[in-house]
Amino acid sequence: MELVTERTVDGFRRELLRREYSHGTAESYVRSIRAFARWSGGAVDRGLVLTWKARLTAQYAPATVNAMLAGLNRFFDFAGRPECRVKVLRLQRRSFREAERELDRGEYRALVRTARTLGRERLALVMETICATGIRVGEVPYITVEAACRGRTDVALKGKVRTIFLPDRLCRRLLQYARKQKITSGEIFLTGGGKRLSRTQIWAEMKRLCRAAGVAAGKVFPHNLRHLFARTFYRACQDVVKLADILGHSSIETTRIYLLTTGTEHLRQLERLGLLC
Template identity: 50%
Template sequence: MRNKQQQTTLTAWDLTQFKAFLREQERAEQTIEKYLHDLRALMVFLNGESLTKAALISWKENLQENYAAASVNAMLAAVNSYLSYSGRGELRVKPLRMQRDLFCRVEKELTRDEYVRLVQAAGQRGNERLALLLQTICATGIRVSELQFITLEAARSGRAEVNCKGKRRTVFLPEKLRRMLLRFAKGRGIGSGAVFCTRCGKPLDRSNIWRDMKALCESAGVQPGKVFPHNLRHLFARTYYAVEKDLSRLADLLGHTSISTTRIYTVESGGTHARQIERMGLLVT
């Protein structure tokens, strides 16, 4: 850590040291890269100028003009983390105040029918692996980064032991999904380890999964803005909550430490609310 008095600018050397620190803290690699990306953006903005509270507030204002509030707060979180690490906590900037959306935008909500069409489109393309992958995420609620834990052994036992972001949890595999995974693994000659992998046995890259999903949009008749792996996890959450109305248990299934996070996953477009109001029959004339 550099001496506070010497810390007047932000340099590539500082980022290298911060990266090493984050790895020592066992932060997820994706988080580390996100933090470094945001800090590089700040470096470009500073253009060699001193790292001061005034400069950071100016950067925050610049971000507000170009990014959504959630994105601004994510970038500020990265910088604030660095400031705490480097002993400059007094420079930390406050995140933007955000009111939680009661409803999500219709153009972002993936419906069950749309999900079914995506699976069918993958099958019609002869992409059995993609069709099964979509169903695995949607039927379990796992993150795309956790697919590596869907192993042949997990398919046999009905439970996948997920170790992600320093947290461990058990993901339950429905019986029908177990049979599908076992049949797929047998057909591909997979004798052990991850079911969703390359021919070399490495876990599938998330960017390739994203690209393959986007390629289904036109034939499935689904808007591209709705088609990405994490939206399948949201569909799982909404479907579970609609049946069970149990946020605490849903949080456990999703691997959330805070129910506040889980609430975000159960937000709908409001279509159900609108239909319920229509049925109330309170209009007289």
């Protein structure tokens, strides 16, 4: 019997959501399963999974490989085939991140300005909302008219509830935009047809800005706005525990990843040590 079918994949997705995995994580796992099934032609055994792991390792960054393997391993547990599980790659702790992947404040402002110049006010405001609050792109639906009126919103995600505060200036912009769109209650960021704005649509719209804004496409994706918020907040207050609470991290080690400096900054710090005679 074929293991990866629409029925088993849909059942797996429902089980993840029942266990309160986020919709984003569930969809990511499903994409990994389908990618493997397309490559293997539907066949499943541990030898094939190991070969696929080797191919992924040759093509993608280790973190990406591990994310794909995590989805596949969980699916094998769900489908009653734990013998097909494989080990993820061991990752060495990194001390800095690549400059070509880091979005800086000037590039962020260029993206927002370009969006407004092109008449993409909704996109400009979505980017400002993510970057000014540190929310995940999947938490954008929690930005409602009511939240903008209160200056705060309660986010329930990944089995946790946390309060997100909205700066006054952002609230004024959100309410002004809502009035212009004739939105009197509920979610502010909607499509032209009144449906929820998806993370995929936000990602795609940001990518389309790159050339006009003069920002490298590799730096432009919603999660990088969250990283920019984290670095900026930490430089202002130097409190990693408070930052972890704001970002909704259970572990400060996760927050530490957001605070990695670029290799260029790392080198400048070494130069300032003055340890060469």
